[in-house]
Amino acid sequence: MKxxxxxxxxxxxxxxxxxxxxxxxxxxxxxxxGTGTEGTRTPAARQEEPVEAIPGSDLSEFDxxxxxxxxxxxxxxxxxxxxxxxxxxxxxVYVIAEYSSEFAMGAAEYRLVMPAGTVVTSLVNSDSITxxxxxxxxxxxxxxNCTGGPRLWLTKFVCAxxxxxxxxxxxxxxxxxxxxxxxxxxxGQFTLVNATPGKATIKVE
Numbered sequence: 001m002k003x004x005x006x007x008x009x010x011x012x013x014x015x016x017x018x019x020x021x022x023x024x025x026x027x028x029x030x031x032x033x034g035t036g037t038e039g040t041r042t043p044a045a046r047q048e049e050p051v052e053a054i055p056g057s058d059l060s061e062f063d064x065x066x067x068x069x070x071x072x073x074x075x076x077x078x079x080x081x082x083x084x085x086x087x088x089x090x091x092x093v094y095v096i097a098e099y100s101s102e103f104a105m106g107a108a109e110y111r112l113v114m115p116a117g118t119v120v121t122s123l124v125n126s127d128s129i130t131x132x133x134x135x136x137x138x139x140x141x142x143x144x145n146c147t148g149g150p151r152l153w154l155t156k157f158v159c160a161x162x163x164x165x166x167x168x169x170x171x172x173x174x175x176x177x178x179x180x181x182x183x184x185x186x187x188g189q190f191t192l193v194n195a196t197p198g199k200a201t202i203k204v205e
Contacts, residue, residue, distance in 0.1 A: 065193040067149075068183055069098040070110045071198025072170045076153050084203040085161050090121065093157040093170055098171070098181065101149040105193070106186030108154060108175065109141045109176045117165025122158045129154065139175030146186035161204050171199035 011059045074080040085091050096109050112118065114137070123136060127145040142154055161167070174181040174197075182195040 001019065007144075015021040019065045037049075047063060059194050059196070063182075065100065066103050066183075067094075067098070067100045068103075068171050068192045068193050068195035069099065069198055070108060070154075070181060070195045072094055072172055072200045074200060076156070078153070080170070081198075081200040082203070083200070084205060086205050087161055087163045087165065090158060090160045093159055094153050095155045095172065097152045097154055097183070099149040099193070099195075099197075100180045103193070104146050104186050105152075105183040106142045107141065107148045107184035107190075108195075109139065109175050109178060109180050109182065110136075110154075110197075111139055112136045112157070112193075113169075113171050113173055113182070114159070115165070115168025115170065115202065117162050117204075118159055118168075118170070119162060120157050120159050124156050124158075126153050126155070128152060134175070134177070142176070142177075161202065163203050167202045167204040169199045169201055172197040 032156075055107070070102060071078070072081075073096055074083045074092065075092050076079060076094050076096075078094070078098070083091060087190065093112075095110065095112060097105065099105060120136070125142065126144070129142050131143045133141040134156065136157070142153070144152065172181065180194075181197055183193045185191040185193060
């Protein structure tokens with residue numbers, strides 16, 4: 001109950017920013033993975049954390065009706081989940097929200113985990129995003145214009161594989177702070193909807 005209350009308060013706070021005219025802008029930033037210059041827990045320290053449970057195992061019947069996913073892809077259309085790159089080569093990773101066209105969402109939360117040796121050099125949120133809170137590699141919350149399914153890209157990450165990289169999985173998980181992966185509906189009650197995570201595979205030549 002405490003988690004639901006905190007998440008509801010977070011959703012309402014972000015929605016207040018939107019309703020008061022706090023129109024957000026696309027955000028760009030540098031976030032060198034593993035440097036530990038932002039926050040107390042570095043991405044490198046979290047890369048080896050175990051993957052939680054079986055995807056979808058904690059979904060309610062309502063969650064299953066919503067058919068929500070927050071997954072990484074290598075293209076904005078959400079079709080490519082495998083990519084081969086050379087050391088030092090840059091590539092894009094899109095985090096895409098997917099859910100039933102019968103639902104309308106207004107906020108999302110996730111954490112993006114990169115394999116060792118993969119760095120995020122910058123990120124940009126879609127034009128639909130109106131406010132953000134937190135870090136993508138820890139707990140990233142975003143509000144956006146009320147949008148029906150089936151798909152909305154949330155964030156594009158510009159990444160690179162350094163010489164030590166051996167590739168691996170790029171995956172979405174529950175936020176480390178709020179322990180939540182999913183959406184808030186724009187129904188006035190900010191109903192929370194759990195989503196299923198996803199993964200993409202990067203290979204280094």
